[in-house]
Amino acid sequence: MTVVYVFGGMIGHTCHVLVHDFTHLSGHPNILVNKAFAIFVNIATGIPSAISFGIYHSDHHNFMGEENKDADIPTRWESEHFKSRFGKFMFFMLLPIIYVSRPFFYMHKKMTPEEIVNAIIVICADILIYKFWGVGALAYVLITGPISIGAHPAAIHTIAEHHEFVKGIETYDYFGIWNFFNLNLGYHTEHHDFPSCPWYNLPAIRAAAPEWYEYLPHHTSYMQVLIKFVVDKNINLYNRTLRIA
Amino acid sequence: MTGPESHLRRRRLILEKHPEIAKLLVPSKPYSLILAVLLVTLNLYIAYLIKVPIAITFRIPPGP
Numbered sequence: 560m561t562v563v564y565v566f567g568g569m570i571g572h573t574c575h576v577l578v579h580d581f582t583h584l585s586g587h588p589n590i591l592v593n594k595a596f597a598i599f600v601n602i603a604t605g606i607p608s609a610i611s612f613g614i615y616h617s618d619h620h621n622f623m624g625e626e627n628k629d630a631d632i633p634t635r636w637e638s639e640h641f642k643s644r645f646g647k648f649m650f651f652m653l654l655p656i657i658y659v660s661r662p663f664f665y666m667h668k669k670m671t672p673e674e675i676v677n678a679i680i681v682i683c684a685d686i687l688i689y690k691f692w693g694v695g696a697l698a699y700v701l702i703t704g705p706i707s708i709g710a711h712p713a714a715i716h717t718i719a720e721h722h723e724f725v726k727g728i729e730t731y732d733y734f735g736i737w738n739f740f741n742l743n744l745g746y747h748t749e750h751h752d753f754p755s756c757p758w759y760n761l762p763a764i765r766a767a768a769p770e771w772y773e774y775l776p777h778h779t780s781y782m783q784v785l786i787k788f789v790v791d792k793n794i795n796l797y798n799r800t801l802r803i804a
Numbered sequence: 805m806t807g808p809e810s811h812l813r814r815r816r817l818i819l820e821k822h823p824e825i826a827k828l829l830v831p832s833k834p835y836s837l838i839l840a841v842l843l844v845t846l847n848l849y850i851a852y853l854i855k856v857p858i859a860i861t862f863r864i865p866p867g868p
Contacts, residue, residue, distance in 0.1 A: 567850065580836055760828040768818050
């Protein structure tokens with residue numbers, strides 16, 4: 560279990576970040592290559608999700624803060640039922656389930672041919688893994704995906720990025736060791752300013768235009784973010800910037 | 805809050821002041837592709853190492 564949690568969780572999360580980059584078409588100049596590589600990386604996490612993630616994540620950028628359009632915004636049901644300290648902790652632990660079910664229940668879209676191709680390729684890969692390596696190997700691959708976006712330090716960025724720790728500030732950067740494993744995902748303001756920028760160029764954007772970034776508040780410890788999120792009574796799932804379209 | 809998404813406005817203003825940033829937006833290096841191959845290989849290799857044949861057998865103990 561230690562191997563699964565430590566290695567599988569870290570590798571799985573970096574795979575999710577890579578899928579994120581490919582779905583932003585920032586891995587290669589050719590769109591098809593990006594989508595093919597997103598599906599290829601999805602094989603390592605076992606559950607078909609790459610193309611679907613890209614579809615709902617682009618709404619997060621294009622309709623940022625709009626309820627029932629931005630899949631990153633907690634629903635009112637979640638905000639009410641995960642309000643207590645224990646509730647907020649459980650929200651973090653249950654993130655994989657919440658992130659999958661939120662688009663399904665509130666902003667479900669018709670499945671595209673690309674999502675079907677994604678599902679076929681990943682499921683075929685799972686079948687091959689089971690056939691040649693057995694159920695243990697398949698279980699590992701299937702667990703690394705959810706475990707890496709749930710109760711894992713690498714996943715705390717989902718709390719750190721957009722919850723209003725400072726009133727009026729919608730997006731937060733993080734600078735610390737996890738940027739190495741999360742491919743500069745901590746440069747989140749830069750990422751939202753320029754979504755198509757490849758992960759390796761995000762620090763260069765900050766360096767080129769420091770007057771736009773250095774005054775903004777940022778995080779330096781994901782553990783502190785999680786503890787503050789859970790413990791501070793003034794911070795809950797309602798602490799998000801909402802927009803009325 | 806009402807009003808347009810702030811990052812759109814910031815993008816426009818930053819590019820007006822720093823047009824050199826446009827060059828950074830194009831994926832010019834193959835780092836993501838290389839990393840993709842490495843990570844998929846590594847995770848599948850760990851899966852291969854972990855493979856545990858699970859056999860469930862039910863045995864009826866011999867009688868007295």
